[in-house]
Every structure is written in C-alpha cells, then in structure tokens.
Amino acid sequence: MEFYAPAKVNLSLRVLRRREDGFHEIESLMCPLSIFDTIDLSHREEGGLEFVCDDTTLPTGDDNLVVRAAKLFCQSCGFQPRLRIQLTKRIPHGAGLGGGSSDAATTLVGLNRLFETELSREALSAMAADLGSDVPFFIYQSAAVIRGRGEFVEPVAFPHELPLFLIKPPFGVPTPWAYKHWLDSREVPGVPYAAQEFSWGTLVNDLERPVFEKYLFLADLKSWLLTQPEVAGALMSGSGATVFALLQEKGAAESLASKVAAEFGTNLWCCLCETIGG
Numbered sequence: 001m002e003f004y005a006p007a008k009v010n011l012s013l014r015v016l017r018r019r020e021d022g023f024h025e026i027e028s029l030m031c032p033l034s035i036f037d038t039i040d041l042s043h044r045e046e047g048g049l050e051f052v053c054d055d056t057t058l059p060t061g062d063d064n065l066v067v068r069a070a071k072l073f074c075q076s077c078g079f080q081p082r083l084r085i086q087l088t089k090r091i092p093h094g095a096g097l098g099g100g101s102s103d104a105a106t107t108l109v110g111l112n113r114l115f116e117t118e119l120s121r122e123a124l125s126a127m128a129a130d131l132g133s134d135v136p137f138f139i140y141q142s143a144a145v146i147r148g149r150g151e152f153v154e155p156v157a158f159p160h161e162l163p164l165f166l167i168k169p170p171f172g173v174p175t176p177w178a179y180k181h182w183l184d185s186r187e188v189p190g191v192p193y194a195a196q197e198f199s200w201g202t203l204v205n206d207l208e209r210p211v212f213e214k215y216l217f218l219a220d221l222k223s224w225l226l227t228q229p230e231v232a233g234a235l236m237s238g239s240g241a242t243v244f245a246l247l248q249e250k251g252a253a254e255s256l257a258s259k260v261a262a263e264f265g266t267n268l269w270c271c272l273c274e275t276i277g278g
C-alpha cells in the first residue's frame with residue numbers, strides 16, 4: 001500500500017515562551033504542501049522490519065523516523081513487526097519543511113490502515129507526539145493551528161491553494177539551535193500583504209531573528225525576494241533553512257526562478273508548489 005507524506009510550511013510561527021522542559025510554547029498556522037515523500041508499506045513473510053530508502057544520506061536504523069514510527073506502532077499494538085517499508089524522498093531534509101516528521105506520521109496512518117487496527121486520530125496523535133513536535137500535525141492531513149510544543153492540533157478550513165516558491169540553500173539549520181537562540185523579543189515586524197484573507201494578517205516567524213543573525217544569506221534572500229514584483233510575501237519556514245515566496249500568481253514562478261539563479265547562483269534547491277487546505 002502506497003502513502004504520500006506531504007511537506008509543510010509555517011505560514012505563521014509565534015514562539016510564546018521557553019518552558020521548564022526546555023521546549024518552547026508555540027502558536028503556528030501550518031499548511032501541507034503539494035510536494036510529497038512516498039511510503040510503500042507491505043506485509044513480509046519473514047519476521048522483522050525491512051526498510052529501504054533511496055536517499056542514502058539518511059539514517060536507515062532506529063535513527064530514521066519511519067523506522068521509529070513503525071516500531072512504536074507495532075509495540076503499542078502488541079505486534080511483532082513483519083513489514084517491508086520503502087521510502088522515496090522528494091522533500092529535502094533539515095529544511096524546515098517537516099519531511100521526516102511527515103514520514104513518521106504517514107507511517108502511523110498507513111500502518112493503521114494496513115493492519116486495519118482502526119486506531120483513532122487521537123491515539124495516533126499521542127504516538128506521534130512521542131516521535132517529534134511536528135509529527136502530530138501530519139496525522140490530521142489538514143491545515144491547522146498548532147499549539148503547545150506542537151502536540152495540540154486544531155484543524156482549520158484553509159480554502160486557498162497559495163502558489164509558493166520554495167528556496168533552500170545547500171545548508172540546514174539545526175532546529176534545537178534555532179530555538180536555543182530565540183530571544184523573548186516582543187514584536188518582530190512581519191510583512192503584511194494584501195493576499196491574505198485568513199485571520200493571520202501578517203507573515204511572521206519568530207525564529208527568523210536568531211537564524212538570520214547567524215545565516216546572513218537567508219536574511220539577504222528574504223529581503224531580495226520582497227523587492228521582486230512576482231512576490232507578494234516571503235518567510236522562512238519552521239527553523240529553516242527554506243525561505244518561501246508567496247507568488248502574486250503561479251505563472252510568475254518561471255521568471256522568479258531565472259532571477260534567483262542569476263542573483264544567487266544555481267546551487268539552491270527551488271520548487272514551485274501549492275498549499276493544500278484540507
């Protein structure tokens with residue numbers, strides 16, 4: 001059985017406070033994107049869990065979030081895993097696009113269907129929270145407002161297919177580092193833009209300030225994007241390093257792509273996609 005794990009963007013990410021447990025209280029509007037990893041799940045005659053992935057730079061053992069999700073699911077249901085899992089990656093990792101988290105959640109949802117266990121979303125979400133803060137969001141397969149450290153998910157109607165142009169430089173930003181260097185600064189000026197109907201009137205990501213202070217390239221990239229006529233808004237996603245541009249219209253992607261290459265060179269990963277409301 002084949003399942004699709006979407007990437008995500010944070011259309012807004014407020015960091016509210018540092019918690020006693022070292023995590024941070026956040027409030028974020030997160031949206032799935034039309035770029036997916038593929039996860040193929042099948043029963044296996046022999047015992048054990050066979051995991052194959054086309055991206056050889058990723059861990060294959062218990063450090064891979066797919067393997068961890070599968071083992072957690074089987075352990076929770078009292079199964080001995082007799083599984084073959086094949087992961088095909090398209091979402092760049094360490095990018096602020098939640099690829100690994102999405103793979104983990106999609107594995108839980110997929111195994112629930114493969115084994116016909118009919119676990120509730122709440123039960124799957126509780127397992128997801130043990131795998132990572134971004135994982136519960138992907139259980140609901142919808143745009144949502146995320147709170148807590150990411151475990152409280154409130155699906156919201158988001159009837160927009162916003163054209164986004166994703167740009168990822170050839171480096172990642174470690175999420176723990178980004179949060180560790182977040183300072184409780186009040187208003188971080190977002191970029192208000194007209195195209196927004198939903199209640200979050202500005203694009204704001206409180207992790208930009210620490211990340212942009214260290215990774216000046218990202219600050220320059222965002223500032224440059226905001227001077228381009230094709231662009232209605234721009235923001236870093238999650239803890240980075242992806243910066244996305246909200247396009248005035250989908251057809252503007254080609255001209256923006258060529259200008260990005262001319263301005264910043266061709267070693268950037270670029271992708272045109274759309275938000276998926278749910």
Ligand SMILES: C[C@](O)(CO)[C@H](O)COP(=O)(O)OP(=O)(O)OC[C@H]1O[C@@H](n2ccc(N)nc2=O)[C@H](O)[C@@H]1O
Pocket residue numbers: 010013022023024025026028096098101131132133134135148149150175176179180238239
């Ligand atoms: C930046 C976001 O991607 C926005 O959606 C998420 O908040 C991060 O989600 P994630 O990558 O799944 O994060 P986890 O793997 O759970 O946590 C990695 C590390 O990030 C920091 N972390 C994460 C989430 C959070 N709300 N507060 C934190 O301080 C902690 O140091 C944690 O040890």
Ligand SMILES: Nc1ncnc2c1ncn2[C@@H]1O[C@H](COP(=O)(O)OP(=O)(O)OP(=O)(O)O)[C@@H](O)[C@H]1O
Pocket residue numbers: 058059063064065066087092093094095096097098099100101102103104134175237238239240
């Ligand atoms: N299946 C997987 N796909 C991608 N990364 C994985 C996977 N399993 C484990 N990882 C590890 O998890 C790390 C974080 O991956 P992930 O793609 O979830 O984070 P991200 O792209 O930084 O998104 P965010 O910062 O929004 O959580 C990767 O750098 C990688 O080392």
